[in-house]
Amino acid sequence: MDELFAPPAYEWQRLSPRYRSLRLLSTLIVVPIVFSIPAVIVGVVSGVWWISAVIWGIAAIIIAIRALLNQRSYRAWGYVEREDDLYITHGVLYRSLIAVPYGRMQLVEVGSGPLERAFGLASVTLKTASAETNATIPGLPPAEAARLRDRLTELGEAHASGL
Amino acid sequence: MTATPPPDSPDLRVEPASADPRSDLAPAVPGAPTVKQTERPHPLTPFIRGWLVFVALAFGLGRELIPDGSGDNRFPVTNLAWLLLLILAAMLLAATAGFVSWWFTRFVIDDDELRIETGAVFKSSKKIPFERLQSVDLIQPLAARMFGLAELRLEAGAGDSTTRLRYLRRSKAAALRDYLLTRAHGQRTRLSDVDSSPTSAFTDLAARDHPLVVVPPQRLVLGFLLSSEWLISAVITVLALTLTTTLGVSGYALTGLIPLLFGAVSLVGRRVVAMFRFTLSESTRGLRVTRGLTNLTSQSVPIDRIQGVKITQPLLWRRMGWSRGDVDIVGYGRSSGEDNDTAATSVLLPVATRAEVELALGRVLPAFDLGAITMHSMPQRPRWYRWYDFWTLHYGWNERAIVTEHGWLNRVRDIVPHAKTQSVRIEQGPLQRRLRLANVHIDTPRGPVNAVAQELAVADARELALSQLDRARAARTADRERVPVDQVGAGSTDRRAEDDLLAAFGTSRDRLLGAGGESEVFALDHRPDQERELVLRLYRSGHEAPLPTATQLRGLYEFWGRTDIGLELPVITDLGQRAGRVYSVDRRFSGRNLSPWLATAEVDERRTALASLLDAAAAVQRLPAPVPGFARLVGDGAPQTFPTLVALADAMLAGPTRESRDQLTRDRPDVAAVWDQLHRDLSARVVTPAVVHGDICAPNAYVSPRADGSPVVTGLGDFSPHTVTGDPLMDLTGAVAFVELEGYPGAAEDAAWLEALAVQRWGDAVPYWIGVYRRFYGFYFSNAYAFDPALYGWCLRQLAA
Numbered sequence: 001m002d003e004l005f006a007p008p009a010y011e012w013q014r015l016s017p018r019y020r021s022l023r024l025l026s027t028l029i030v031v032p033i034v035f036s037i038p039a040v041i042v043g044v045v046s047g048v049w050w051i052s053a054v055i056w057g058i059a060a061i062i063i064a065i066r067a068l069l070n071q072r073s074y075r076a077w078g079y080v081e082r083e084d085d086l087y088i089t090h091g092v093l094y095r096s097l098i099a100v101p102y103g104r105m106q107l108v109e110v111g112s113g114p115l116e117r118a119f120g121l122a123s124v125t126l127k128t129a130s131a132e133t134n135a136t137i138p139g140l141p142p143a144e145a146a147r148l149r150d151r152l153t154e155l156g157e158a159h160a161s162g163l
Numbered sequence: 164m165t166a167t168p169p170p171d172s173p174d175l176r177v178e179p180a181s182a183d184p185r186s187d188l189a190p191a192v193p194g195a196p197t198v199k200q201t202e203r204p205h206p207l208t209p210f211i212r213g214w215l216v217f218v219a220l221a222f223g224l225g226r227e228l229i230p231d232g233s234g235d236n237r238f239p240v241t242n243l244a245w246l247l248l249l250i251l252a253a254m255l256l257a258a259t260a261g262f263v264s265w266w267f268t269r270f271v272i273d274d275d276e277l278r279i280e281t282g283a284v285f286k287s288s289k290k291i292p293f294e295r296l297q298s299v300d301l302i303q304p305l306a307a308r309m310f311g312l313a314e315l316r317l318e319a320g321a322g323d324s325t326t327r328l329r330y331l332r333r334s335k336a337a338a339l340r341d342y343l344l345t346r347a348h349g350q351r352t353r354l355s356d357v358d359s360s361p362t363s364a365f366t367d368l369a370a371r372d373h374p375l376v377v378v379p380p381q382r383l384v385l386g387f388l389l390s391s392e393w394l395i396s397a398v399i400t401v402l403a404l405t406l407t408t409t410l411g412v413s414g415y416a417l418t419g420l421i422p423l424l425f426g427a428v429s430l431v432g433r434r435v436v437a438m439f440r441f442t443l444s445e446s447t448r449g450l451r452v453t454r455g456l457t458n459l460t461s462q463s464v465p466i467d468r469i470q471g472v473k474i475t476q477p478l479l480w481r482r483m484g485w486s487r488g489d490v491d492i493v494g495y496g497r498s499s500g501e502d503n504d505t506a507a508t509s510v511l512l513p514v515a516t517r518a519e520v521e522l523a524l525g526r527v528l529p530a531f532d533l534g535a536i537t538m539h540s541m542p543q544r545p546r547w548y549r550w551y552d553f554w555t556l557h558y559g560w561n562e563r564a565i566v567t568e569h570g571w572l573n574r575v576r577d578i579v580p581h582a583k584t585q586s587v588r589i590e591q592g593p594l595q596r597r598l599r600l601a602n603v604h605i606d607t608p609r610g611p612v613n614a615v616a617q618e619l620a621v622a623d624a625r626e627l628a629l630s631q632l633d634r635a636r637a638a639r640t641a642d643r644e645r646v647p648v649d650q651v652g653a654g655s656t657d658r659r660a661e662d663d664l665l666a667a668f669g670t671s672r673d674r675l676l677g678a679g680g681e682s683e684v685f686a687l688d689h690r691p692d693q694e695r696e697l698v699l700r701l702y703r704s705g706h707e708a709p710l711p712t713a714t715q716l717r718g719l720y721e722f723w724g725r726t727d728i729g730l731e732l733p734v735i736t737d738l739g740q741r742a743g744r745v746y747s748v749d750r751r752f753s754g755r756n757l758s759p760w761l762a763t764a765e766v767d768e769r770r771t772a773l774a775s776l777l778d779a780a781a782a783v784q785r786l787p788a789p790v791p792g793f794a795r796l797v798g799d800g801a802p803q804t805f806p807t808l809v810a811l812a813d814a815m816l817a818g819p820t821r822e823s824r825d826q827l828t829r830d831r832p833d834v835a836a837v838w839d840q841l842h843r844d845l846s847a848r849v850v851t852p853a854v855v856h857g858d859i860c861a862p863n864a865y866v867s868p869r870a871d872g873s874p875v876v877t878g879l880g881d882f883s884p885h886t887v888t889g890d891p892l893m894d895l896t897g898a899v900a901f902v903e904l905e906g907y908p909g910a911a912e913d914a915a916w917l918e919a920l921a922v923q924r925w926g927d928a929v930p931y932w933i934g935v936y937r938r939f940y941g942f943y944f945s946n947a948y949a950f951d952p953a954l955y956g957w958c959l960r961q962l963a964a
Contacts (some may be wrong), residue, residue, distance in 0.1 A: 003621075003625070004589065004591065004621045004624065004625050005589070005591075006603060010338065067353070074333075084632070084636050085632055091592050093592070094590065094591070094592050094593070095590070095591045095596070096588060096589065096590050096591070097588065097589040097628070097634050098586055098587070098588045098589075099586060099587045099588075100585075100586040100630065101584070101635060101636060101639070102583050103636075104584070104586060128585040128586055128606070129470075129493055129608040130584075130585035130586060130587055130606040130607055130608050130609070131608075131609050132586075132604065132606040132607075133585055133586040133606050135586065149790050159639075
């Protein structure tokens with residue numbers, strides 16, 4: 001089944017195992033906040049608190065699903081540097097494989113938010129002229145992120161071609 | 164080190180308000196830092212911008228004032244005086260803001276840079292590299308148009324906002340547009356050299372621009388009436404009116420209809436008024452779209468900046484075979500309105516017939532035949548959740564581009580050239596996973612084109628994605644190889660367009676006979692009905708104004724054809740322009756080109772041939788002069804006469820030395836003395852003007868065997884911008900001195916032998932004058948430092964003598 005998303009002739013590079021903890025923690029922080037705001041507003045304005053309870057219930061289910069799929073989501077991530085393109089795959093329910101030719105890269109960004117820093121992780125983002133090229137690799141050890149950035153920049157220059 | 168600031172220091176500087184912008188031209192002291200001349204837009208700009216604000220306000224308020232049945236008008240009529248005051252205040256404010264922004268806006272567009280400085284408090288200076296320009300638009304709102312002004316709008320690629328220059332005189336804006344487009348193509352020209360013919364005030368087309376498609380108003384209106392957007396709002400209106408009338412509550416319906424009416428009016432505005440007289444034309448610098456009834460918009464796009472094409476066919480247009488074409492241009496996608504009134508749009512063709520679509524596609528993607536592509540169908544598996552359009556999903560590709568197709572109400576075809584593929588994605592949702600299907604996305608910059616091959620079988624999806632990456636890579640590599648070189652003489656050549664052009668003449672790239680600085684020559688098939696063999700000459704597009712040059716040459720050749728000087732001269736039998744390239748069909752010279760022949764011949768044969776080259780050079784002066792006196796016969800403004808030989812020489816040398824002056828001063832510190840000596844010599848020369856070929860060298864000569872087998876020069880080709888009426892000794896010098904440029908061993912000895920022969924024939928004064936004209940040619944070809952080091956080395960040797 002997975003031959004659709006297998007890398008051609010290479011093995012996927014995996015993210016840092018710490019990415020699992022990062023993902024779990026950010027789910028536990030972000031989902032309650034996002035759902036609590038409407039829940040509290042609805043409760044205070046209408047006084048019908050059972051609606052809020054339903055919203056919180058949905059939040060709990062989402063957290064549970066994300067927690068259950070955490071390991072599979074981590075395993076779904078992968079990237080590989082080929083001679084001419086970078087491949088990235090991710091997603092459990094909605095699966096995706098993107099291939100970005102080095103010659104089309106316009107920008108390589110390394111980012112690390114406070115949570116990521118706490119886990120000693122960083123992410124690398126590739127930008128092309130297309131907004132649809134959403135090529136981000138999260139959960140990399142900073143050294144690997146820096147190596148990837150330098151490598152990609154170098155390859156990008158070597159392959160560069162005009163728009 | 165001196166204390167002078169570096170020349171670039173005024174980059175962020177705005178001149179003091181009192182400074183006259185013209186006063187800071189060329190520095191009086193050589194070597195002093197040059198202060199660039201910056202310009203302001205046209206002084207009427209603030210008024211026009213104030214007027215536009217007034218129109219917007221009047222329209223907006225008018226909308227509020229129209230009784231909409233709700234009974235609570237926000238501005239009762241009693242307050243009209245206040246209202247007028249308010250409008251006046253707003254206008255004053257807008258005019259003041261317009262004035263301030265005009266005062267602090269300065270721009271430079273010259274041979275080195277494109278820079279715009281704006282801002283009163285927060286100053287900003289924006290410099291755009293020419294090669295990053297994606298499109299150059301000329302926009303004339305009605306108010307500006309009445310004053311003959313236009314806005315210049317530039318797109319410079321992803322991640323950069325639109326740059327606007329408003330307002331400029333229309334002719335100036337058009338000239339700048341032509342220059343910027345030439346530079347965007349990677350060609351190096353000077354602003355003053357850009358051949359910008361005046362364009363019509365109504366169509367913004369110059370005489371030589373070639374309209375490809377003109378959309379007639381009837382078709383535009385009919386197409387609009389049959390478009391789904393219009394039909395849907397019309398049906399809603401009719402339904403609402405009938406329903407409310409039968410219920411007897413039509414008053415409520417009218418209230419609801421007013422926004423719909425405004426929507427309809429603006430739709431008509433965008434689809435009919437703004438698209439009125441829509442003309443797609445081909446200029447030498449890409450495609451140009453001109454349109455608009457009140458506001459005239461003219462957009463120019465270099466063809467290789469088009470990232471993709473989308474062809475849409477609404478259901479009701481199918482009967483007429485009409486479609487609409489849109490293109491992806493980097494930068495256009497950002498503007499919110501899909502087809503805003505004045506803003507640049509992505510529309511390639513609003514309503515076009517099948518033939519017109521094919522024509523336009525052929526220009527955007529040469530050698531791409533949409534109809535000939537094998538389209539693959541999808542499996543039937545997704546029919547139960549794609550019941551509405553599963554049978555319309557197709558995809559296909561050829562060696563140029565990939566095509567995806569979907570839709571039934573609107574049949575949409577997205578075409579992406581392989582070279583423009585930004586990235587390739589495979590996406591699979593949970594349902595597709597169960598059915599073993601996937602989508603393949605071909606990502607392009609933001610815009611109307613969205614190429615997705617939907618619902619492919621898994622194996623096909625993977626095959627398509629991986630092979631698309633290979634095709635994209637191959638196309639990028641091919642593109643890189645033909646990237647125009649930014650140097651003199653090597654214009655950009657669109658390889659594919661050129662191949663098409665060659666094919667149209669029944670020849671191909673492997674039948675190249677020779678290439679020079681201005682043109683390339685290809686063999687043509689010899690047809691029995693032709694007296695002589697013919698060749699196709701393709702002028703390099705980078706070379707300045709090839710068509711006028713070739714036209715002048717054709718006239719000269721015809722004129723000289725009546726005189727027999729014992730030499731074959733060129734004959735142009737056909738001359739024209741196709742796919743943006745100037746071509747001519749010339750008579751083929753008999754014999755072989757002298758240059759390669761010299762490299763293989765024995766020394767005795769060589770010298771026999773070279774002696775006859777000297778004769779040929781001497782024979783050129785027997786050609787009748789088309790104008791009396793000293794003159795340049797070919798080129799811009801030719802024939803151009805000069806009172807003296809020195810004036811002619813100065814005119815010939817002005818261009819090359821302007822380019823090479825700095826380089827020459829570095830390599831020959833005493834070059835000024837050489838120059839002065841050349842001037843004194845030429846002033847002293849007494850000569851009757853005669854026709855001078857100007858470039859008598861082996862590559863321009865043709866050699867045939869005589870009856871006894873000895874070689875003789877029988878033809879002289881390639882009269883060119885070097886051709887003048889001047890001193891015949893110029894050609895004698897050329898015949899002698901240019902032999903040194905031939906690469907074969909013994910070339911220098913041959914040149915010396917030839918010079919001795921010239922002395923024998925024409926006397927002892929000859930070496931002196933050959934020395935003078937050697938220096939002349941040393942200056943004349945000195946701009947070769949940029950592209951031909953060997954020739955430049957030769958030039959330096961001449962100047963040292």
